[in-house]
Amino acid sequence: MKKSLQTSRWAIALAAALAVQCAQAATPAAPLDAAQQRAAKLVSQMTIDEKISMVFGYFGTEFQGKQPPKGALPQSAGYLNGIERLGVTPQWLTDAGIGVASQPGKNTRERTSLPSGIATAATWNPRLAFEGAAMIGKEARLSGFNVMLGGSVNLAREPRNGRNFEYTGEDPLLAGIMAGEQIRGVQSNHVISTLKHYAYNDQETGRNHVNVKIKDPAGRMSDLLAFQIAIERGNPGSVMCSYNRVNGPYGCEHDHLLNKVLKGDWGFKGYVMSDWGATHSTIPAALAGLDQQSGYPFDKSPYFDGALKEAVQNGHVPESRLDDMVKRILWAMAAHGVLDNPVKVQDSQIDYTAHGRISQADAEEAIVLLKNQGNVLPLSPSLKRIAVIGGHANKGVLSGGGSAQVYPRGGMAVPNEGPESWPGPMVYLPGSPMKALAARNKARFSWHDGKDTAAAAKVAADADVVLVFATQWTSEAADVRTLSLPNKQDELIAAVAKANPRTVVVLQTGTPVTMPWVNEVAGVVEAWYPGTNGAEAIARVLTGEVDASGRLPQTFPLSENQLPRPTIDGIDLPKDTRFDVDYDIDGAAVGYKWFDLKGHKPLFAFGHGLSYTSFTYTNLKAQAVDGSIRVTFDTANSGARAGKAVPQVYVSKVGSGWEAPKRLGGWDKLALNAGERRGSTVTVDPRTLAVFDGATNRWKIAAGEYKVILASAADAPAQTVTVRLAAREFAAGAR
Numbered sequence: 088m089k090k091s092l093q094t095s096r097w098a099i100a101l102a103a104a105l106a107v108q109c110a111q112a113a114t115p116a117a118p119l120d121a122a123q124q125r126a127a128k129l130v131s132q133m134t135i136d137e138k139i140s141m142v143f144g145y146f147g148t149e150f151q152g153k154q155p156p157k158g159a160l161p162q163s164a165g166y167l168n169g170i171e172r173l174g175v176t177p178q179w180l181t182d183a184g185i186g187v188a189s190q191p192g193k194n195t196r197e198r199t200s201l202p203s204g205i206a207t208a209a210t211w212n213p214r215l216a217f218e219g220a221a222m223i224g225k226e227a228r229l230s231g232f233n234v235m236l237g238g239s240v241n242l243a244r245e246p247r248n249g250r251n252f253e254y255t256g257e258d259p260l261l262a263g264i265m266a267g268e269q270i271r272g273v274q275s276n277h278v279i280s281t282l283k284h285y286a287y288n289d290q291e292t293g294r295n296h297v298n299v300k301i302k303d304p305a306g307r308m309s310d311l312l313a314f315q316i317a318i319e320r321g322n323p324g325s326v327m328c329s330y331n332r333v334n335g336p337y338g339c340e341h342d343h344l345l346n347k348v349l350k351g352d353w354g355f356k357g358y359v360m361s362d363w364g365a366t367h368s369t370i371p372a373a374l375a376g377l378d379q380q381s382g383y384p385f386d387k388s389p390y391f392d393g394a395l396k397e398a399v400q401n402g403h404v405p406e407s408r409l410d411d412m413v414k415r416i417l418w419a420m421a422a423h424g425v426l427d428n429p430v431k432v433q434d435s436q437i438d439y440t441a442h443g444r445i446s447q448a449d450a451e452e453a454i455v456l457l458k459n460q461g462n463v464l465p466l467s468p469s470l471k472r473i474a475v476i477g478g479h480a481n482k483g484v485l486s487g488g489g490s491a492q493v494y495p496r497g498g499m500a501v502p503n504e505g506p507e508s509w510p511g512p513m514v515y516l517p518g519s520p521m522k523a524l525a526a527r528n529k530a531r532f533s534w535h536d537g538k539d540t541a542a543a544a545k546v547a548a549d550a551d552v553v554l555v556f557a558t559q560w561t562s563e564a565a566d567v568r569t570l571s572l573p574n575k576q577d578e579l580i581a582a583v584a585k586a587n588p589r590t591v592v593v594l595q596t597g598t599p600v601t602m603p604w605v606n607e608v609a610g611v612v613e614a615w616y617p618g619t620n621g622a623e624a625i626a627r628v629l630t631g632e633v634d635a636s637g638r639l640p641q642t643f644p645l646s647e648n649q650l651p652r653p654t655i656d657g658i659d660l661p662k663d664t665r666f667d668v669d670y671d672i673d674g675a676a677v678g679y680k681w682f683d684l685k686g687h688k689p690l691f692a693f694g695h696g697l698s699y700t701s702f703t704y705t706n707l708k709a710q711a712v713d714g715s716i717r718v719t720f721d722t723a724n725s726g727a728r729a730g731k732a733v734p735q736v737y738v739s740k741v742g743s744g745w746e747a748p749k750r751l752g753g754w755d756k757l758a759l760n761a762g763e764r765r766g767s768t769v770t771v772d773p774r775t776l777a778v779f780d781g782a783t784n785r786w787k788i789a790a791g792e793y794k795v796i797l798a799s800a801a802d803a804p805a806q807t808v809t810v811r812l813a814a815r816e817f818a819a820g821a822r
């Protein structure tokens with residue numbers, strides 16, 4: 088019974104794959120680009136064993152007593168042998184989106200860390216996303232790697248997801264653009280970037296077993312749209328398929344997601360690699376569009392080694408499909424300069440000082456000023472006594488855990504307080520925010536570690552201003568059960584605020600947290616995980632050396648009860664249990680869209696963030712142009728100091744038919760001196776005006792009236808105009 092089920096499963100997949108090939112044969116094939124021609128020529132010279140060596144990847148680190156191949160770099164994520172006689176380099180793979188990561192162990196490499204992905208998204212500044220990624224891509228190349236396992240664009244549909252810190256927020260347009268720029272940045276170094284985790288890997292709980300249920304059109308307008316935009320903007324060499332199942336099949340043997348959507352509708356030319364341990368078969372996976380098995384021995388079996396060779400020789404997998412896998416890998420290597428620019432370890436050439444500054448620039452624009460009552464910030468130069476409490480602010484800044492972990496130069500600033508083994512340790516990067524503040528403000532600083540609430544409150548009572556550093560460590564492989572700050576920090580903050588209302592809470596979190604004390608404190612600052620030089624960045628924002636110009640890329644809920652799933656599905660199930668998670672509850676209404684739809688008032692809205700100056704938004708005009716909307720407006724700095732504004736353009740269909748009342752259609756980020764006014768032009772992404780029609784597999788913009796809302800946050804409209812659009816439709820991969 089089991090065997091016949093298995094056989095029919097791949098027979099169906101084979102039929103589907105052949106159907107795709109026939110459909111492709113019916114439409115004239117696009118001419119091969121130069122990299123594709125080069126890839127085809129190389130494949131034509133390969134033996135079947137050589138082809139197999141290109142599609143079967145090893146973990147780069149010892150695992151359960153098994154040693155990696157000799158060529159692998161120490162503590163690395165992956166390795167594939169090269170083919171010397173044809174000039175094909177080995178593939179050296181490293182995590183990931185925040186910098187050159189290491190698996191834990193003795194030989195971790197110490198590199199520059201960017202702020203977390205969510206922090207970079209909070210800059211709303213695509214240039215910073217590019218520059219940061221170009222910097223870590225350079226460190227990857229100088230460390231001997233030619234494939235990087237980031238950008239990462241899973242939507243923050245589940246705010247308790249332990250990996251939200253790696254991603255770029257809850258909105259598909261913002262997330263896709265920022266991740267796309269990260270991909271471009273990495274690849275500007277002739278290093279392949281890998282967009283992950285495709286798709287719907289939006290929670291870590293049960294990630295290997297969970298079956299995500301979602302209707303395809305809802306996905307095309309949410310999670311998949313983020314991937315689509317990141318791919319068209321970044322052109323990644325590779326996409327990593329995810330652990331979870333989607334409407335039945337695993338992400339890495341998903342004909343619809345891989346063959347049809349990614350390679351078919353979106354015309355992705357690169358290759359699909361599996362996540363580590365996410366390959367579950369040979370024939371179904373090969374026919375469904377997986378091009379490279381990764382990280383063996385994480386998987387139960389070396390599916391793409393001897394078993395794939397046998398399947399090809401038996402005709403169960405056409406040799407043309409194996410050729411296609413290898414051509415895709417070689418296309419990426421040729422198109423992104425990996426073949427022509429061989430890597431070698433040259434880490435002594437890394438300019439850590441310059442790279443720290445690039446990371447710092449990102450962190451400074453990422454910090455979000457959430458609340459600033461009575462202008463408690465920036466810290467006045469005339470303060471006499473400042474108390475600093477908690478969060479190891481006398482030593483370092485927090486980072487997120489798991490495969491993305493970048494180990495800091497100078498070692499961990501605080502002994503591990505997290506898990507002993509992976510996804511631990513909990514790493515604080517050296518650099519004390521308190522010292523960085525003390526270097527800038529003449530007040531007397533007093534320190535308390537915050538472990539004894541009453542004693543901390545006593546220290547607070549004596550100060551002019553209190554800064555409580557609150558932390559939430561999140562990591563791969565685990566979600567947070569609630570959005571509350573851990574380790575009784577809510578109690579600490581409440582006690583400190585009671586002792587001294589001039590309290591500012593500085594958060595270092597991977598994802599939103601709830602704030603039962605928000606009305607008792609004067610200020611709240613979200614610094615995320617701020618990366619190398621994070622301490623300097625925090626100090627510069629708190630003292631006002633730079634404006635606070637981050638804006639939330641994720642809604643901060645008032646409580647878990649406002650979420651589509653008040654409890655995370657699967658969180659109480661025994662390990663390895665299979666279960667469903669129903670994403671049709673929210674469908675495409677992710678994040679602020681859900682809050683709008685339900686009329687929930689969040690704690691802090693998507694797009695929110697204060698500045699030390701003030702801005703006015705005027706002259707909003709909108710025009711239908713080329714099937715979309717061109718929006719123009721003016722932003723003026725109406726305050727007394729320089730600052731950065733993030734005017735946001737939301738669109739709304741009058742009469743609707745949409746998943747939610749409004750969608751982000753575009754934005755601008757502007758640096759303005761006091762009194763300065765500047766005009767912006769924003770062209771709305773047409774997909775944010777359309778509904779994806781599953782029946783015809785096309786985007787459809789309905790004729791009618793559309794509201795264009797200029798706003799400083801999802802809940803803070805400044806001006807609205809209406810524009811009429813004609814009906815328009817376009818292909819799934821077009822815009």
Ligand code: BGC
Pocket residue numbers: 164182183236283362363490
């Ligand atoms: C993660 C991937 C990562 C891979 C290699 C997996 O556990 O999900 O994001 O790239 O490991 O380290």
